[in-house]
Amino acid sequence: MKQSARLIAIDAVGGACIHATMALKITEFFGFKPLDPAAAPYVSGLQCPFVGGKCIKPTLGACAVEPLELAEPVMCCPNRMYGESFLALKDLAEEAFGPGCTLIKPSEAQERIVGLGAKLNGSEVVVFGKYWGKELPLPRPKGRGAKSASTYYVDWVLARLNAAGELGEIIAVEVQTIDTTGSYRDQAERFFEGEPYVGGSSRSPDYSAAGMNWENVNKRILPQLIYKGHVLRREELCKKGLFFVCPKQVYDRILDRLGGHLHDYRPGQGTITFRSYELGPQGAPGTHRAMTLHGQFTTTVDQVALAFTSPMNLPEADVYAAAINKALAI
Numbered sequence: 389m390k391q392s393a394r395l396i397a398i399d400a401v402g403g404a405c406i407h408a409t410m411a412l413k414i415t416e417f418f419g420f421k422p423l424d425p426a427a428a429p430y431v432s433g434l435q436c437p438f439v440g441g442k443c444i445k446p447t448l449g450a451c452a453v454e455p456l457e458l459a460e461p462v463m464c465c466p467n468r469m470y471g472e473s474f475l476a477l478k479d480l481a482e483e484a485f486g487p488g489c490t491l492i493k494p495s496e497a498q499e500r501i502v503g504l505g506a507k508l509n510g511s512e513v514v515v516f517g518k519y520w521g522k523e524l525p526l527p528r529p530k531g532r533g534a535k536s537a538s539t540y541y542v543d544w545v546l547a548r549l550n551a552a553g554e555l556g557e558i559i560a561v562e563v564q565t566i567d568t569t570g571s572y573r574d575q576a577e578r579f580f581e582g583e584p585y586v587g588g589s590s591r592s593p594d595y596s597a598a599g600m601n602w603e604n605v606n607k608r609i610l611p612q613l614i615y616k617g618h619v620l621r622r623e624e625l626c627k628k629g630l631f632f633v634c635p636k637q638v639y640d641r642i643l644d645r646l647g648g649h650l651h652d653y654r655p656g657q658g659t660i661t662f663r664s665y666e667l668g669p670q671g672a673p674g675t676h677r678a679m680t681l682h683g684q685f686t687t688t689v690d691q692v693a694l695a696f697t698s699p700m701n702l703p704e705a706d707v708y709a710a711a712i713n714k715a716l717a718i
Contacts, residue, residue, distance in 0.1 A: 410599030411592055412568070413585075414575050415461045416451035416468070416667075418443065419676055422579045426674035431580065437676070438471045439519050448576045452667060452677075453568065455600050456592060461667045461677065462600065463565050463635040466543075469665065470519075470563075471679045476633050476665060477544065477561070479681065481513045484559045484628050484655070485548045489513045494522040501553035510551040517544040517561075540619040542630070560620050561631045564609055566638050570598035605641050610696050613660055617689035621658035629659035629686075636682040639664030643685065647700035650687040661686040 419437035420427035481489040499505040544561035578585040588595040668678040
């Protein structure tokens with residue numbers, strides 16, 4: 389970790405508790421390096437270059453940021469994961485259903501089934517989700533006080549059809565990036581004005597006082613995956629389980645949080661497959677960073693639930709008492 393991160397460490401017996409000062413900078417603004425002239429039409433129209441629609445964070449415009457302690461870009465907007473014409477979904481379709489898959493919209497599938505378009509050949513995969521024309525309505529869970537269907541709604545469902553138009557198999561896909569804490573709005577405001585940002589500390593002038601909300605891995609991401617994984621294992625046609633697509637840095641923290649002792653499985657009913665992507669180096673002006681596959685790991689819902697509730701990567705015993713004694717010079 390860089391010295392400029394201004395680390396504050398409180399040593400305790402058998403370990404140390406380290407806190408880094410929050411600092412990050414925008415590395416992709418409306419899809420391009422900040423102030424790249426190629427971004428101008430997207431900035432002025434508040435458009436996302438990756439999905440062909442409105443930016444979902446129009447007051448900030450950040451697709452990726454770089455935390456000072458990592459010195460590498462982290463995708464912070466879910467739409468950034470759909471770069472290169474929804475590459476992540478295409479990769480998953482071939483991973484689950486084999487090479488040669490063709491992704492089509494639900495409306496196109498309906499036309500082909502009733503004979504209004506080209507005939508089906510069994511390679512078609514219907515994509516249900518935002519930007520593809522139709523999201524799946526789901527009933528509310530049963531029981532008094534049940535939460536809305538959003539508790540088990542997934543971002544994407546890919547459905548493979550056979551040549552007769554019958555449903556053969558489905559996979560469910562959840563896509564998550566990572567939230568930030570603090571604010572980097574000061575940077576965004578300068579970039580909207582077409583000006584460079586110099587407003588941080590004297591040691592890191594192009595960084596804002598914001599950070600990554602890694603705790604969301606524990607509070608929100610893993611509990612949701614466990615719940616949705618249990619829901620999907622009851623689906624007869626969901627033969628390869630739930631796929632979770634995320635940035636490399638989120639993937640690494642999930643595996644670290646789960647302790648690194650999970651058994652590896654092939655995708656199947658009741659499994660969760662963690663699949664991660666990372667951004668390549670900055671290219672020539674007017675180009676997007678390439679998004680490439682970083683890693684994949686498949687395990688069962690039960691393994692994830694057990695590791696989450698019974699973590700193995702705990703600190704040494706009595707670290708709180710040791711830290712108090714240290715602080716009080718006892």
